[in-house]
Amino acid sequence: MGKPNDLVQGTLDLLILKTLSIEGRHGWAIAKRIQQISGEVLQVQQGSLYPALHRLEQQGWIKAKWAESETGRQAKFYSLTAAGRKQLDSETTHWARLSEAINLVVQES
Amino acid sequence: MRWLHKLFMQCQMLIRRGRAGEQLQDELQFHLDQQIAENESAGMDPDEARSAALRSFGNPTTLRDQARDTWSWHGLEVFLSDVRFGIRTLVRTPGFSVLTILVMGLGIGANVALFTVVHSVLLKPLPFKDQDRLVRLYEANSKGTFQDNVLAGGTFASWQAQAQSFEGIAVEKGIDYNLSGSGGQLPELAHAQQASWNIFQLLGVDAATGRVFLPNDDRRDANPTVVLNWGMWKRRYGGDPAVIGKTILLDARPFTVIGVLPAWFNYPDPKVQLWTPIYHERSPEVMSMHTAHNLDAIARLRPGVTIDQATAELNTIQRQIRRQFPVGPVNDAANIRPILDAEVFRLKAGLYAMFAATGCLLLIACLNIANLLVARAATRRKETAVRTALGGSRTRLIRGQVIESVVLSVAGGVIGLALAEIALLWLVHARQDIPRADSIHIDGVVVLFTMGVMLVCGVVAGLIPALSSNDKQILRTLHESSRSYSSGQGGVRLRRVLLGLQVGLTVVLLTSAGLLLKTYSRLRSVDVGCATHDVLTLEINLPKGSYKIPAQVVTFYEQLVARVRQLPGAQAVAVGTVLPGEGHQRDDVFTIQEHPALPKGQVLDASTYFADPGYFNAMQIPLLQGRLFDADERLDRGSEVIVNQDFVLQFLKGENPLGKHIKADVEVPGADKGLEIVGVVADTLENVSGTPTPTVYYPFYSGTQRSGILVIRTKQAPSALALPAQRAIAGIDPGLAVANVFTMDQILGKSTVAASFDATLLLAFAFISLFLAAIGLFGVLSYIVAQRTPEIGIRIALGAQRQQVMRLMLRDGLQPAFSGLVLGLIASTGVAQLIRSMLYGTRALDPAVYILVSATLLVTAILACTLPAWRASRLDPMTALRME
Numbered sequence: 001m002g003k004p005n006d007l008v009q010g011t012l013d014l015l016i017l018k019t020l021s022i023e024g025r026h027g028w029a030i031a032k033r034i035q036q037i038s039g040e041v042l043q044v045q046q047g048s049l050y051p052a053l054h055r056l057e058q059q060g061w062i063k064a065k066w067a068e069s070e071t072g073r074q075a076k077f078y079s080l081t082a083a084g085r086k087q088l089d090s091e092t093t094h095w096a097r098l099s100e101a102i103n104l105v106v107q108e109s
Numbered sequence: 110m111r112w113l114h115k116l117f118m119q120c121q122m123l124i125r126r127g128r129a130g131e132q133l134q135d136e137l138q139f140h141l142d143q144q145i146a147e148n149e150s151a152g153m154d155p156d157e158a159r160s161a162a163l164r165s166f167g168n169p170t171t172l173r174d175q176a177r178d179t180w181s182w183h184g185l186e187v188f189l190s191d192v193r194f195g196i197r198t199l200v201r202t203p204g205f206s207v208l209t210i211l212v213m214g215l216g217i218g219a220n221v222a223l224f225t226v227v228h229s230v231l232l233k234p235l236p237f238k239d240q241d242r243l244v245r246l247y248e249a250n251s252k253g254t255f256q257d258n259v260l261a262g263g264t265f266a267s268w269q270a271q272a273q274s275f276e277g278i279a280v281e282k283g284i285d286y287n288l289s290g291s292g293g294q295l296p297e298l299a300h301a302q303q304a305s306w307n308i309f310q311l312l313g314v315d316a317a318t319g320r321v322f323l324p325n326d327d328r329r330d331a332n333p334t335v336v337l338n339w340g341m342w343k344r345r346y347g348g349d350p351a352v353i354g355k356t357i358l359l360d361a362r363p364f365t366v367i368g369v370l371p372a373w374f375n376y377p378d379p380k381v382q383l384w385t386p387i388y389h390e391r392s393p394e395v396m397s398m399h400t401a402h403n404l405d406a407i408a409r410l411r412p413g414v415t416i417d418q419a420t421a422e423l424n425t426i427q428r429q430i431r432r433q434f435p436v437g438p439v440n441d442a443a444n445i446r447p448i449l450d451a452e453v454f455r456l457k458a459g460l461y462a463m464f465a466a467t468g469c470l471l472l473i474a475c476l477n478i479a480n481l482l483v484a485r486a487a488t489r490r491k492e493t494a495v496r497t498a499l500g501g502s503r504t505r506l507i508r509g510q511v512i513e514s515v516v517l518s519v520a521g522g523v524i525g526l527a528l529a530e531i532a533l534l535w536l537v538h539a540r541q542d543i544p545r546a547d548s549i550h551i552d553g554v555v556v557l558f559t560m561g562v563m564l565v566c567g568v569v570a571g572l573i574p575a576l577s578s579n580d581k582q583i584l585r586t587l588h589e590s591s592r593s594y595s596s597g598q599g600g601v602r603l604r605r606v607l608l609g610l611q612v613g614l615t616v617v618l619l620t621s622a623g624l625l626l627k628t629y630s631r632l633r634s635v636d637v638g639c640a641t642h643d644v645l646t647l648e649i650n651l652p653k654g655s656y657k658i659p660a661q662v663v664t665f666y667e668q669l670v671a672r673v674r675q676l677p678g679a680q681a682v683a684v685g686t687v688l689p690g691e692g693h694q695r696d697d698v699f700t701i702q703e704h705p706a707l708p709k710g711q712v713l714d715a716s717t718y719f720a721d722p723g724y725f726n727a728m729q730i731p732l733l734q735g736r737l738f739d740a741d742e743r744l745d746r747g748s749e750v751i752v753n754q755d756f757v758l759q760f761l762k763g764e765n766p767l768g769k770h771i772k773a774d775v776e777v778p779g780a781d782k783g784l785e786i787v788g789v790v791a792d793t794l795e796n797v798s799g800t801p802t803p804t805v806y807y808p809f810y811s812g813t814q815r816s817g818i819l820v821i822r823t824k825q826a827p828s829a830l831a832l833p834a835q836r837a838i839a840g841i842d843p844g845l846a847v848a849n850v851f852t853m854d855q856i857l858g859k860s861t862v863a864a865s866f867d868a869t870l871l872l873a874f875a876f877i878s879l880f881l882a883a884i885g886l887f888g889v890l891s892y893i894v895a896q897r898t899p900e901i902g903i904r905i906a907l908g909a910q911r912q913q914v915m916r917l918m919l920r921d922g923l924q925p926a927f928s929g930l931v932l933g934l935i936a937s938t939g940v941a942q943l944i945r946s947m948l949y950g951t952r953a954l955d956p957a958v959y960i961l962v963s964a965t966l967l968v969t970a971i972l973a974c975t976l977p978a979w980r981a982s983r984l985d986p987m988t989a990l991r992m993e
Contacts, residue, residue, distance in 0.1 A: 055179040
């Protein structure tokens with residue numbers, strides 16, 4: 001519980017945007033997908049997933065619509081907007097630079 | 110694109126907030142169900158699956174709140190929930206809430222009403238292009254004792270020709286025309302303005318239909334033209350554009366209608382019906398004289414020229430004119446006022462004083478409510494303490510309290526706005542002497558002002574009690590939770606201070622009201638020197654067209670007086686031109702034949718009245734010396750005059766006035782050769798608050814005055830004769846319109862209306878605040894008694910006498926009243942100096958008023974305190990002690 005720290009929050013946004021860049025999904029599927037792809041390393045805290053989704057929606061980077069899920073229930077599906085795609089690009093670049101820099105520091109022997 | 114999307118999102122979040130909340134709930138529930146389903150398929154039994162899912166999910170309520178926090182308008186949502194909470198708390202104590210809202214409504218209502226008047230009358234600019242460059246011009250004397258003389262025609266011509274400071278100067282003069290009936294319409298007396306042709310151009314007004322005057326219309330030999338005001342055009346001509354070019358009869362002379370003014374144009378006042386060119390209407394002699402002052406002048410300053418520069422220039426010109434005409438009433442200086450100021454400067458003091466009074470009233474209302482809120486805060490100390498202990502932030506708590514009082518004052522403001530609307534309707538009706546009264550209404554600025562006042566009142570009234578409680582008290586409050594006494598001493602002290610201030614302000618209002626009331630009663634008891642009860646007056650204007658020679662005029666009035674005298678109930682009937690108390694009308698310069706010639710530059714001046722032989726009897730003005738006019742002194746034989754006592758005192762002191770001759774430039778036959786003084790009558794007052802002026806009465810039956818005032822002294826109620834008298838007039842000339850049918854009482858009432866209004870209103874405010882102060886005293890003492898119940902119980906149990914207890918409590922309650930009284934009396938002496946210009950026959954430090962105010966306040970305070978003190982003395986010690 002509790003709010004995620006800055007790094008995680010920023011990263012979570014990136015992860016969500018990336019996950020949605022392939023296809024639109026509902027919240028549960030997003031969490032599952034991140035978990036799966038990362039080989040169960042990244043456990044998305046559900047406590048931070050929904051506030052993050054709502055914040056991204058308010059920012060206009062993702063949009064939501066209600067549709068039938070695979071189990072036949074109505075679920076809220078999120079998908080990327082054009083602005084969100086741009087945001088994903090810039091965050092990816094930013095992340096690449098950041099992780100590269102961190103690697104440099106960590107691997108220095 | 111993104112901002113558009115965001116805007117759309119925000120609108121949606123604002124409008125469909127409830128729906129979004131449901132959807133969030135569904136979304137989270139879906140997630141939970143998916144997790145449960147997954148857990149079940151992994152082999153858990155349903156209960157275990159559910160609790161595992163919930164464990165990994167976290168607290169759904171917190172999650173929902175966190176998601177909601179990211180939505181737009183979150184601050185607004187919290188604010189609204191505070192407001193809802195505030196309203197709920199207030200609804201729980203309806204008595205308190207209704208009382209506060211009413212008190213606030215009263216304060217705000219009075220304040221807003223007066224603000225509306227001040228704003229509409231004193232501040233709102235006139236609706237003219239660049240109106241800050243428009244000014245009124247006056248003749249003045251260089252001694253500075255006389256600043257607002259209207260212009261003489263010759264002076265106007267000189268200024269127009271020589272002054273460089275102005276883009277233009279125009280003159281106007283109000284006059285009444287007899288507009289003849291045509292096509293089945295009744296004749297009517299039309300208020301009109303005679304003006305120089307350029308007046309509309311100067312004001313930046315063009316005709317709505319047709320055209321306004323051109324230079325060629327404004328000449329003696331031009332074709333007579335008239336411009337109609339919008340209201341007249343709509344009312345009498347049905348708004349028909351075909352009226353342009355038609356001929357109408359003014360004073361039985363044909364005029365061509367050339368244009369109609371726009372609907373918004375109501376300068377100089379909305380009663381004006383039509384305009385005629387002044388050089389066409391007035392003789393060239395009058396328009397070139399420097400001694401006949403009768404024109405209102407307006408001008409437009411050139412850009413960049415200040416009023417001071419323009420005044421200096423006019424002063425130079427006027428000094429030259431004076432050198433040229435050293436004899437006669439020719440002024441030697443000029444004065445300029447901004448056009449708006451010229452209209453309203455006489456009202457300023459009164460209106461601002463009233464506005465300040467309503468400000469006081471509002472402040473008192475605020476203090477009262479703060480006082481009540483302090484009491485409430487004290488009873489809610491436990492709630493506050495518990496909320497603080499549970500982690501409620503101090504800001505949020507204070508905000509809650511302030512929001513509560515703002516809710517109260519907003520409700521009060523709404524009521525106040527309604528009250529203000531009613532008050533304004535009454536005020537416009539009661540004060541017909543206020544210029545621009547037609548522009549008094551509640552507009553956007555007033556609503557903004559009201560909202561500002563509401564907010565300030567709410568915040569002030571809420572902050573005082575909110576800030577008076579601090580964190581340090583909380584622990585103590587929780588400790589003390591079982592003890593009901595010894596708490597809230599701080600609250601009591603604060604309430605005493607608030608109460609003292611309130612009493613002080615009340616005293617200021619009471620004294621000011623007292624001083625103004627005394628002024629009014631002094632004004633009303635002034636003896637103007639003639640009969641004032643049971644006297645009816647009617648104004649008649651005979652049109653020039655059908656009453657060309659004096660004989661026709663005399664015949665008409667003699668016939669009229671004879672007829673009206675026959676009416677049952679009429680005791681005495683007469684005609685004159687001036688009524689006492691109606692203000693100064695006309696004066697003329699004269700010389701006394703028997704006296705040596707005066708040094709150059711000096712003139713004698715006296716008011717000019719015309720009266721028929723019966724006038725002094727009808728008005729009951731006593732004859733002191735000599736005789737009155739004879740009935741046969743008519744037309745050319747009317748070569749005698751009567752003067753008043755003040756005239757003798759000023760010009761013929763120690764001489765026998767009878768037999769002296771007056772030479773004056775008055776249109777009575779023989780006036781240039783000298784008219785003999787045959788009688789002396791007692792003084793009358795032109796202004797109720799003024800002193801007698803030297804006056805010469807010329808014989809009305811010289812027939813030179815077409816306008817006259819019919820005076821009827823009656824045996825019973827004078828208004829009963831109004832209709833018969835009007836019928837008598839119509840019986841002689843059915844085409845005549847009658848104006849200004851008033852009783853003498855009404856005329857004098859009109860001249861004191863401002864004083865009566867100010868005094869009455871202030872008195873009302875003062876009593877409201879006295880009432881509020883009494884409520885405050887009562888409330889505070891009741892509260893103290895309730896708090897000290899156990900202590901009083903012990904005192905009585907230990908043998909204190911009931912009277913002792915009562916005295917003790919009375920002293921407690923009266924203490925703030927005393928300090929407030931002293932404070933108020935000191936402040937009143939200052940305020941009294943400020944309103945000194947509004948006083949008449951009353952000293953600013955009139956002891957009677959101050960003593961009366963103090964007595965009233967003390968009696969009220971004692972009455973308000975008696976009940977709680979008495980209750981304290983009746984306490985049963987056993988019950989009181991069991992409360993522990």
